[in-house]
Amino acid sequence: MASPMFAGIRVLDMATAGTAPLALRWMGDHGATVVKVETHLRLDMIRMGGPFYHMVTHPDYSGWEMMFNSSKYSISLNLNKQEARDVLKRLIAEWQPNILAESFRPGVMKRWGLEYESVRQLSPDIIYYSTCLEGQYGPHSQRLGFGTVTNSICGASHLVGSADRPPAGAPLAYADFPSTGTALVALMGALIRQRRTGKGVHIDQSQYESNLYVLSGPLMDYAVNRRVMTRNGNRVPYAAPHGVYPCAGDDRWVAIAVFNDQEWERFCEVLGSPGWSREARFATLQGRKSNEDELDRHVGDWTSGREAGDVEALMQAGGIAANVVVDNKDIYDDVQLKHYGHFREIEHPVVGKVRSETPPFRFSKSRDTHFRAPLIGEHNHLVLSQFLGMSDDEIADLYANGAVTTEADLPSVGKKAD
């Protein structure tokens, strides 16, 4: 077996929350050595904001940690201490990471003497990746927020829900992920350029801007035609039926999309050509669009007694696009994900068995090297002794002066109950 794709690539991940960590995790999944720099004093919302195993609200029991920070090493530093910043500077100068990622409010890294200009003195070809809500400069660069705030400012929240209601908002931290994807594209472009030219770069990611490519059609529609797009359930102007229909059981749904007259005829056959489907007003796309409420009601009447999976199968047999609206439980039984081994059972020292996630894309000539998420500070000794060659005495000093944080530094909400 060939060596992993990113063998020898080193990444210093100082970022929190979702956007940067997930992009860097996928690099770690393919062999990059990713060192997560975190602290017990102010826990990453990933360690405290999501679901916990065994109902234990402790940073090592976090499910989100498995999702965002698998295939990484963790060190815990209190960067408000000079000694900790010195460790970080030594890591930059001596370990020579290809990439440094940070997601602090603009200005924090500068206060620590760790902004791009200083860091490139230590490592001239470094790729320095900053990510925050609205970017490093501009009148709103200091806006506080996280993924759900990005949802709203980038236009996504406005487009979720029904026309007759206030916006329902995009779910959880949806808008973190378009930023993950574009960050990964930029990081990979920078890594390839770094290898070809020996040059580094500062990537300034405004997660707001990084989301706008998703809606660039509607944005151009406003810029050119002065039309403001609004939410409209599951409908599109060029297909009907096109929506989500109720099925047997509690909160069970199937999504169905019928685009043209040929598909409409096949769709009607799947339904057994009921009388209403032969009415002239449903015969053309324009007719179906004009009578869409009624159409949706008929379709919903047909689906509502049936199992969602059965409707999907019947539609597929008739050549109609359909899929169960997969819920949080269904996804673990998804036949495609099973085929790809997307969820992989691995052992975690504190939690036990974890159904961890492998990267979504697959390579014909490279296998992933996915491994479990680290405990907080798990690799302090490894990183300090092996990457920096520190002696046990030097390391003990860092613990003693609080530069390295430990379980004792956890805020009360993060402490394990006895």
Added chain:
Amino acid sequence: MQEDTMLGGYRVLDLTEGGCAFGGQAFGDLGADVIKIEPPGGRPSRDLGPFYKDIPDRNKSLFWFAYNRNKRGITLDIENADGRDLFKRLVGTADLVLESYTPGYLNGLGLGYSQLCEVKSDIILTSITPYGLEGPKSGHKSSDLTTWAASVVHYICGDPDRPPTWLSWPCAGIHGGVEAASASLFALWHREITGEGQHVDVPIQPYLMQHSTGSYWWWECMQFNLPRMGRYTRYFSVRYPYIYDCKDGYVHCQLGGGAAAGVANSTRRFVDWMDEEGMAPEWLKQIDWFFGFDASKMTADEMDDILQPFHTFLLTKTKSEVSEEAVRRSIIACPVSDSKDICSDRHLRARGFWQDVQHQELDDTLTYCGGFVRLSEAPIGVRRRAPLVGEHNLEIYEGELGLKRHELAVLRQANVI
């Protein structure tokens, strides 16, 4: 001198449809030479609206403009034998082929990965599909909406008392496009190191799942099927909104506190703002948002009572006022922006986000989104607008492949180009 770009010198053949075209555009944004290959007459996604001045025309789709800039465009019928030969000649000049056809389609034409390798041994072929190239559902019929449905994110999106909804705009393909760009760059990196190309399988489903913020991890950890919450945050039995009505629309305000220290501090500062305008009742000012606010111990009525002054206050404020004060006072809040708000946002203007692009064929200048990130070197720029149907046929077939004009005429008459 050659312009300094991230990916200058690489060539990409882009056969993708719909939003997946963003994958090729990301390469173009980073400086690669991207050639969009369309069937004679143009790709179907040219028929997707909205259209320039609402004129439905294959050269006026704003959807097309938005996802095909920084590309050149040629027409080529790869279902025809002559067309396939021309395609293979192009593959010989390329580093990467991006496609989003039904699984097996290119194989059926004799243009699968192994056949492309015969033309260029280190070629990278990236295939974007809803479910993946293999597996029991790989051949399933799908649409943007059904891909959304397959990926959990649909289930948790929308009002709790209504069916799940999507983002009112087909974006599963767009997310697939960015996934394909990332994965292709992984493969390009692998080729830089090892010299070998490969076939990259880019299923949208497991990528789009991530956009649920891993809501299914609640099932993995706690056997809890996280429901749709709409514009509410739910704490145990009570729920409270994070989207509020304001004077001219809606604003997003993260209120509350308890263990979430950032939110507690933000809410305190919010109350200070209300107080300055004489709209904070005395009891509200007494709340200790860090230690004295525990949503898990509150009834729905108690929560409503606490939030009422915020509702009243916000109705006196515009989106823009909330936006500016939130930044000034370090309050976690922002407008619930629509496309007009985004296009007129002073922050984006100050950052020079928008890019004006000349459209000579329309005798007009259109405003495009700028780069998806800012780069201190090798910047992203809009170097060319999206191609018209077959716009670069002559430049590429004659200028680069050396075809004679009379040969091109034959190919045109046979509807190959």
